[in-house]
Each structure stands twice: as C-alpha cells, then as structure tokens.
Amino acid sequence: MSHALAIGGIHHITAITGSAAANLSFYEQVLGLRLVKQTVNFDDPFTYHLYYGDERGTPGTILTFFPWQDLPRGMVGAGMVASVAFSIPAPAIDYWRNRLQRHHIPITTATRFGETVIAFTDPDGMQLELIADPSSSQTSFAANEHARQAYAIYGFHSATELIVTPDPTQSLLTDSLKMRLLGREGNRLRFHMGEGLNPARFYDLLIDPAAQPGRQGTGTVHHIAFRTADQDEQIRWQRLLQSDGYQVTPIRDRKYFTSIYFHEPAGVLFEIATDPPGFTVDEPLEQLGQTLQLPLHYEARRRVIVSRLPPLRPTEFVHRFIESHHTQPDDLTIVALHGTGGDENDLVPVARRIGGGSAIISPRGQERENGILNRFFKRLAEGVFDKQDLVRRTHELADFLTTAAAGYRRNPDQMVGLGYSNGATMGAAILLLRPEIFARAILLRPMLPLSPASPLDLSEKRILVLRGATDTVIPAASTDTLINTLSRAGADVDVITISAGHELTDQDIRDASRWLAHTGTIANPV
Secondary structure (H helix, E strand, O other): OOOOOOOOOEEEEEEEEOOHHHHHHHHHHHOOOEEEEEEEEOOEEEEEEEEEEOOOOOOOOEEEEEEOOOOOEOEOOEOEEEEEEEEEOHHHHHHHHHHHHHOOOOOEEEEEOOEEEEEEEOOOOOEEEEEEOOOOOOOOOOOOOOOOHHHOOOEEEEEEEEEOOOHHHHHHHHHHOOOEEEEEEOOEEEEEOOOOOOOOOEEEEEEOOOOOEOEOOEOOEEEEEEEEOOHHHHHHHHHHHHHOOOOOOOOEEOOOOEEEEEEOOOOOEEEEEEOOOOHHHOOOHHHOOOOEOOOHHHHHHHHHHHHHOOOOOOOOOOEEEEOOOOOOOOOOEEEEEOOOOOOOOOOHHHHHHHHOOOEEEEEOOOEEEOOOEEEOOOEEEOOEEOHHHHHHHHHHHHHHHHHHHHHOOOOHHHEEEEEEOHHHHHHHHHHHHOOOOOOEEEEEOOOOOOOOOOOOOOOOOEEEEEEEOOOOOOOHHHHHHHHHHHHHOOOEEEEEEEOOOOOOOHHHHHHHHHHHHHHOOOOOOO
8 A cells, every 4th residue: 555645855946047157166165065966958958957965966955057148137026936945053153154254245144933044145146045953964965175064054944935825835735745834924834844854844935915927037946846755656746736737747857866847826847856866877976076967868969068068167267356345236347357468466456446446356367478478368470369279268268257256246247348458359359259248348459359250249238449549569450340340249339549559548547437437337436
C-alpha cells in the first residue's frame, strides 16, 4: 500500500540573472555558495544554467540561474516569488551583517515569526534574505574559503510569493500539496512542508490586494521546485494534480532529476522534482562545477556551444576602485581607461574632476608593448592594430567590468567610459563590440578600432569625442570614420575640437565635465 503524498520541502529555486560572471562572483565569493554544476539551458544551449548548493547539491539548498545578458531588469509583482530566504545559524547574524556591509551591500533587519531577518538584494536586484533559524541542522553548505564554516548558510529557509488574494493558492497548498498552515503574521501566511524541522520547509504568501502584475526579467524568480522522493511518487503527483484540474506537463528528464511543471492559480510556475539521481551522475563530488557539462543531445555541438558562452571567471585586471561620494546607489561609475604607457593611477585625477563625486573603476591594460608600456591591446605598427587581439581583449575587459561593477555594487546601467588615446580607442571598441557596458562615453583622442561586422543599435548611447586640432598622433580621418560609424548606429555623438595636440588639457576636462553634467546628474562639476 502506497503512503499518502505530501510535499517534503523546497527542492530548488531558479531565477534569472544578466551576467553569468557577475552572478558567480556574488554567490560564490559573497554568500560562500558552491557552484555544483555548470551546464546549459535545455531549450537554449547558448545560455548557461548555473546551479549553486551545498557540497553535494543537496535538494533544499539548490539555487539556479539562467543568465540572459540582453534581458531587461524585471519587476516583482503579484503572482511571482518575491523573495528567497536562506537559513543561517542563530549566532551568525552579526557576522553576516558585517560581511554584507564590507561588500557595500545595503541591508535591513527585521523580526518575522520570532526570527531575525536580514534583507538585501543581489547584483540584479533579486530580493534575498538570511534568517536566523535555531532549529535548522547544518548541511555541508559553503565548504570553501569565502565564508566561515561556523557561520555558513544551511540551505533554504523559505520562499515568499506576492499575491492579491490567497484563497485559490492556499487551497492548492493545503488540499493538493498537503502543506500545513502554520500561522499568520500581519498580511503574511506561513505554510509548513514535511515533518518536523526539515530544511527548506516554509512557503509564505504575502497578501497585498493592491499589488500589480510583475514583469519577468533579470533579478526575478523564474520558477520554484518542490521535492518528491522518486519518479514513482512523481507519477502519483502528476495524476493527483491532473485530477484536481491542473494542467501538468509530461515528466521531463533534467539529467540530475526528473520534473513535472504546472502553474498555480496566481501564476507562479511550480515544479515537482525528484531527489535522485543528483549531481554526481556526470562528474565526481570533488570536481562538481569545475567543467561544463552538457545534456547528451548537445554533446555533438560542444565546440560551437563553448565558443559562444561567455567566460564564467573573467580575466582579472589590476585596477583601482574609488568609492562614490554620493548617497544615491544608482549614481554614475566612471571607467577610466589610460593611454599607452599609463596605468591604473593615471586618469583617476581626471575622472575625479570630470565626474565630481562619482565612483571610479580604473583598470590597467594587460598588453605590455616592448615589455615596458601598458596598453589595452596589441598594435603591429603605429595606428595598425592586431584585430584578433583587440577583439579578445575587448571582451575580457568588458567581462571584467561587469564583474567588478557587481562586486562593488555599482549600477551596471550607469557606467560611463572615460578613455584617453589607447584607452579611448578601447572605449570605442567596447561600444562597438559590447554596447551594453557603457551608457555614455567620453573619448579623448580616439581612433576607429575596427569596423563592426554587423549592424549596431546605439540609439540610447550618448558619446562625447574630444579631438585635438593639431594632434599628429591620431589620424584625423580615423577619428572621422569612428564618429560617422557611431552616428550611423544611432548614437548621439557630440564632437568638440580642442586647440591642442595629442596632450590632455584643462579645456578637455572642463568641456567633458560640463557635457557629463548636462547629460546626467553630476555633483559639483568642474
């Protein structure tokens, strides 16, 4: 005789991120989670599917992400999972407060159902919580150098769904899924899954009759999965839910578990996933997450897939970061790109004068011309670039900037490129090859780095080109071609010719400062 069905807890939660590299940096280095699997989306092999969890990827600890770089930021609304909560040891509250603040992450602290809650967001704006749960038993979560083991995350505590009215969803949770209504606090209902003090055992409904529909995008939860013991039990769930009137998918083999899907009445995509077979089916425990694993039907395309996936751990750049003097979290970040022979210090005084109190990220170019001069890419002769090296280094720098912005909690939509000479040409290359990086750019003595291979849309970009009237280093025709290329792509390009040569002048700084102040809110421009 089969036992009665009841959901035992959360299996995994899947969300959407923009940058795979920035996502990995945050969840691995800030929260101390282990990347237990890097694979690809079953329906989109050119998109990663990243799995974080405890040492083994135990159900109840698994947070996964689809990195869709071009997707706009989402907006949480009714019928969506609004926040994801992890359990931490009760004595770890001060540790995590201090740790998050050291990483420039704003937090709020509250009490909910008698437990202390630390709330914050990830780099994409997804709402996260750490909840001190004295009843949890520790897993092998976060067995790495990034978070102290004694204070490490246990696994999931709960997930919260924002809902206009609870009735239809509450009926599903209690009548079909056999969750138990544990209590109510204000406009929040808490449901308990499984028996006793099992991890990942709570699901909350946050009731807001005025809540508007949300929009899925980066920083939002894609779906939530609940645990079932095996595929036999999963079939029983499928039949039960179908008999209750839900449209349930066929069983789908996800390699590490099998799944069925259906939408709950308010709109959240629910999944019921099996505990086995787990993440060691294709790589040993000690090597989990180290190499790309593909579904078997994509193995024949591995070379093409790998060539189109961005690096997870971008090349590191020696750099300086200068904190913002502003109080608003979304103010500008100036990316200072030095000229040939410069370093990460050269343009910082210039960036300070142009950007007022804005934050500054100033990387050092990694090419060493003649073993001495720092540059951002290789040149074969004066004004002749190694295009293959240029493309590679442009993507490396763009990936680094994405990761650095996330690590320093800078708004990725408010990055302003500020480049001089070789740095200005690299800034132009980023605009042409990775236009999502800079919202605006100030190019001081730039050249055309390369001709774009495909049509560009730079219609939302504002660019200032400052050229020297007597510049004998930069060919005027190359700068003209760059200006025309950017303008034809739709960019709003302003050009100022300075009564100077290749050198930077106070007039450059004054004109750039005024331009930036005119195009956005900058404190105390020069």
